[in-house]
Amino acid sequence: MLVPFIRTLIIYFSIVLAVRLMGKRQVGEMQPAELVITILISAVASVPMQGIDVPLFHGLVPIFTLIAAEVLISAVSMKAMPFRKLLTGSPVPVIRDGVIDQQAAKKLRLSTDDILEDLRLKDIFDLRSVKFAQVETNGQLSVMLSDKSQPVTAKMMALNPAPSEPFFILVADGTLIKENLSLVEKTEKWLQSVISANGAESYKQVFLLCADKNGNTIFAGKDKVCGEE
Amino acid sequence: MWGRVIVAVLLVAAILTGGLLSLRHIENVCGEVTRQVMEADKSADEAALKSAFDNWKKHESYFSAVIPHNRVDAVTVAFQRSIGYCETKTTEEYHASLLELVQLINMVERFDRLSSRNIF
Numbered sequence: 416m417l418v419p420f421i422r423t424l425i426i427y428f429s430i431v432l433a434v435r436l437m438g439k440r441q442v443g444e445m446q447p448a449e450l451v452i453t454i455l456i457s458a459v460a461s462v463p464m465q466g467i468d469v470p471l472f473h474g475l476v477p478i479f480t481l482i483a484a485e486v487l488i489s490a491v492s493m494k495a496m497p498f499r500k501l502l503t504g505s506p507v508p509v510i511r512d513g514v515i516d517q518q519a520a521k522k523l524r525l526s527t528d529d530i531l532e533d534l535r536l537k538d539i540f541d542l543r544s545v546k547f548a549q550v551e552t553n554g555q556l557s558v559m560l561s562d563k564s565q566p567v568t569a570k571m572m573a574l575n576p577a578p579s580e581p582f583f584i585l586v587a588d589g590t591l592i593k594e595n596l597s598l599v600e601k602t603e604k605w606l607q608s609v610i611s612a613n614g615a616e617s618y619k620q621v622f623l624l625c626a627d628k629n630g631n632t633i634f635a636g637k638d639k640v641c642g643e644e
Numbered sequence: 645m646w647g648r649v650i651v652a653v654l655l656v657a658a659i660l661t662g663g664l665l666s667l668r669h670i671e672n673v674c675g676e677v678t679r680q681v682m683e684a685d686k687s688a689d690e691a692a693l694k695s696a697f698d699n700w701k702k703h704e705s706y707f708s709a710v711i712p713h714n715r716v717d718a719v720t721v722a723f724q725r726s727i728g729y730c731e732t733k734t735t736e737e738y739h740a741s742l743l744e745l746v747q748l749i750n751m752v753e754r755f756d757r758l759s760s761r762n763i764f
Binding site: 436471472482490 | 649651652655656709712
């Protein structure tokens with residue numbers, strides 16, 4: 416019982432380490448080669464995990480070989496365009512001026528339903544409002560709306576809104592995140608004053624406290640309803 | 645980006661170097677144990693066979709880390725059987741069991757060897 420437990424932990428941490436080596440890009444968007452690697456790793460890892468008569472190295476060596484190959488292949492493909500095309504393919508336009516390119520859709524084995532479903536998932540229910548759409552190499556559909564269907568922006572309205580700053584979490588569930596204080600250019604003294612102003616004594620009584628550089632805060636005490644200041 | 649590439653290159657280098665060193669170590673140990681077993685066969689010396697077994701046991705943990713356990717266990721069992729035949733002076737079975745033992749050690753040695761049989 417203990418052997419599979421320890422082996423599973425070793426394999427688990429090795430895969431986590433290996434996936435960290437692959438980088439964030441691979442975790443977020445999977446290219447064909449990365450999908451293959453993910454499938455292979457899950458298959459390879461389960462063998463020594465389940466069969467204790469199989470040496471652990473017979474699982475770890477293939478995992479690290481696959482990851483190293485993936486990292487090296489993506490490095491080469493960054494430098495060599497033809498290699499990249501061979502490995503990941505190219506984006507394929509499927510809609511132009513509200514009209515589906517039937518040849519392209521057929522080539523990608525995409526039905527009209529698939530394309531319309533992808534559009535609906537992007538809150539687009541009218542095909543005519545699409546100026547251009549293409550299937551990216553990771554299989555996702557990117558869409559450019561027609562000029563008439565573009566959402567109104569401040570620029571279009573010739574407005575000059577006040578600059579906004581991103582909010583950062585300073586206190587999460589009673590835990591102070593000190594490093595974020597420097598991101599919003601505030602001090603602990605300022606934080607304490609915000610906490611006191613919201614009726615709490617210390618950050619331990621705070622469920623969530625976010626702030627931006629302009630001093631705007633979002634405060635929620637423990638077991639209290641969120642409110643913006 | 646390049647940091648990851650360097651880590652990947654080092655990883656490949658470590659796997660290849662480790663693999664080659666392991667291969668050489670397995671070949672050396674198996675060759676040595678086989679030689680000891682053959683000598684024990686010629687001389688019918690129980691002490692020589694036990695010495696070969698001790699040598700095998702010394703490397704058993706390493707073999708179990710790189711070769712399926714059933715293959716390693718088969719050699720250990722064959723050793724014990726041969727020692728048993730030697731102790732009871734069962735000559736015919738003793739020779740047959742030693743031949744089997746040598747064959748099993750060869751199978752362990754061949755397991756990780758870079759050969760078309762293993763690769764394909």
